[in-house]
Amino acid sequence: MNTAIKFWFLTFTVSLLMVSSSSTTHFPNVVIAGGGFFGCSIALMLQRRGLRPMVVESENELLTRASQVNQARVHGGYHYPRSLITAYRSRYNYERFRRVYREAIVDQFTKVYGVSRLFSKVTASQFEVFMQRIGAPLKAAPDKIAAMFDTNLTESVWIAQECAFDCALLRERCRRDLEESGIPIRYGTRVVSAQRDIRGTVVAGLSDGSEWPVELVINATYSGLNLLTQGSHLPVIPLKHELAEMALIRLPEELDGLSVTMMCGPFFSFMPYPSRGLTTLSHVRYTPHLQWFEKPETVLRDPYERFGQLVKNTHYQYMVTDAARYIPALSKAEYVDSIWEVKTLLPQTEVDDGRPILFRRDPALPEVIHVMGGKIDNIFDVEDELDAVLSSSPVKIAL
Numbered sequence: 001m002n003t004a005i006k007f008w009f010l011t012f013t014v015s016l017l018m019v020s021s022s023s024t025t026h027f028p029n030v031v032i033a034g035g036g037f038f039g040c041s042i043a044l045m046l047q048r049r050g051l052r053p054m055v056v057e058s059e060n061e062l063l064t065r066a067s068q069v070n071q072a073r074v075h076g077g078y079h080y081p082r083s084l085i086t087a088y089r090s091r092y093n094y095e096r097f098r099r100v101y102r103e104a105i106v107d108q109f110t111k112v113y114g115v116s117r118l119f120s121k122v123t124a125s126q127f128e129v130f131m132q133r134i135g136a137p138l139k140a141a142p143d144k145i146a147a148m149f150d151t152n153l154t155e156s157v158w159i160a161q162e163c164a165f166d167c168a169l170l171r172e173r174c175r176r177d178l179e180e181s182g183i184p185i186r187y188g189t190r191v192v193s194a195q196r197d198i199r200g201t202v203v204a205g206l207s208d209g210s211e212w213p214v215e216l217v218i219n220a221t222y223s224g225l226n227l228l229t230q231g232s233h234l235p236v237i238p239l240k241h242e243l244a245e246m247a248l249i250r251l252p253e254e255l256d257g258l259s260v261t262m263m264c265g266p267f268f269s270f271m272p273y274p275s276r277g278l279t280t281l282s283h284v285r286y287t288p289h290l291q292w293f294e295k296p297e298t299v300l301r302d303p304y305e306r307f308g309q310l311v312k313n314t315h316y317q318y319m320v321t322d323a324a325r326y327i328p329a330l331s332k333a334e335y336v337d338s339i340w341e342v343k344t345l346l347p348q349t350e351v352d353d354g355r356p357i358l359f360r361r362d363p364a365l366p367e368v369i370h371v372m373g374g375k376i377d378n379i380f381d382v383e384d385e386l387d388a389v390l391s392s393s394p395v396k397i398a399l
């Protein structure tokens, strides 16, 4: 090919890519791997700061993995009485999350927290003091609610201020925001690598064979974080994965409009799951079916592939039998279905059950940033970290 034809061909290909990816014609300078809540939200943050992100999602829809299959709790701090920093940050972000994503907020239910007399890692008075410390409102549950609990097993119950989110409405919100901002999304495509080429440019390689010279690659792939590190010959991020099951149930009439979380140890929780008009029942002991770790010395396997291959036999009977010891009316719940997902955690959180964010510039390739939120409201903590990166060297982005 002579030079003129080569040039025309290149221009044509680039234009095609730009047009097919978006209604607006901007050539991305950031590739975001993962179109979950974090990937989408980070894309919007970067766009607002003058960068040109492109979201690459391996599924054919946004927010289909952990951002859809979860307990739908907007954490208000009550869940973390063993991690002051997580509890405090949750409380801090709670009202902001409610405000920013108000169309996806569901709060037409009464949130009850209880402390078990047996095997609990906190006592009722410790729980109260802790919640006071982080500014999380608690009031004694009225007799009608308290009477539903077995007092031999339950030390105390309170009404808390905590709401749920509807993942379908959150998806709509993300999709609309991305569209209005003209941010291109490539569906059904994986980011397989991020590497520096011989000119020193970082190039993101996609599963469709295209290559994108960029200034930043954001790895927001949750369970898939190490698929990208592996494909890019970057250091492994230590992670713990669990195969998690949440049962979807219909509550009996006497529990209608209630959501209960029993603290703090091997107990249970039921929360509204608004996108299906049902309730999830989860249990610290029975929701995780098995776990595996990714460490530098382990042979890595694709967690999504593994998830697809694992046998999924429900633990519902174990969950409900144990939970009904505390709330006898639960035995009348109707089992409808189970939802399953790989839950990914930072191994260091096993001690205090905290949920800090992972926000790590890759030590070998600092233009790659690995992000894992841990819980949905942590998105605001990610924003602070992004700002710090955008103003620091060596990755000082030309805005």
Ligand SMILES: Cc1cc2nc3c(=O)[nH]c(=O)nc-3n(C[C@H](O)[C@H](O)[C@H](O)COP(=O)(O)OP(=O)(O)OC[C@H]3O[C@@H](n4cnc5c(N)ncnc54)[C@H](O)[C@@H]3O)c2cc1C
Pocket: 033, 034, 035, 036, 037, 038, 039, 056, 057, 058, 059, 062, 063, 064, 065, 066, 067, 068, 069, 070, 071, 072, 073, 074, 075, 189, 190, 191, 192, 220, 221, 222, 223, 224, 225, 227, 228, 244, 245, 246, 341, 342, 343, 344, 371, 372, 373, 374, 375, 376, 377
């Ligand atoms: C069982 C369970 C219960 C939970 N309960 C709660 C709760 O009650 N409250 C709360 O706040 N949080 C909860 N969480 C945590 C919360 O769901 C996650 O923190 C959040 O959804 C993570 O969002 P994300 O965008 O990082 O991940 P995801 O939504 O999983 O998004 C990652 C995306 O990356 C895509 N992907 C993967 N690899 C690639 C690749 N190489 N290229 C392109 N795309 C790729 C995936 O398809 C996926 O869509 C729970 C999680 C689980 C699993």
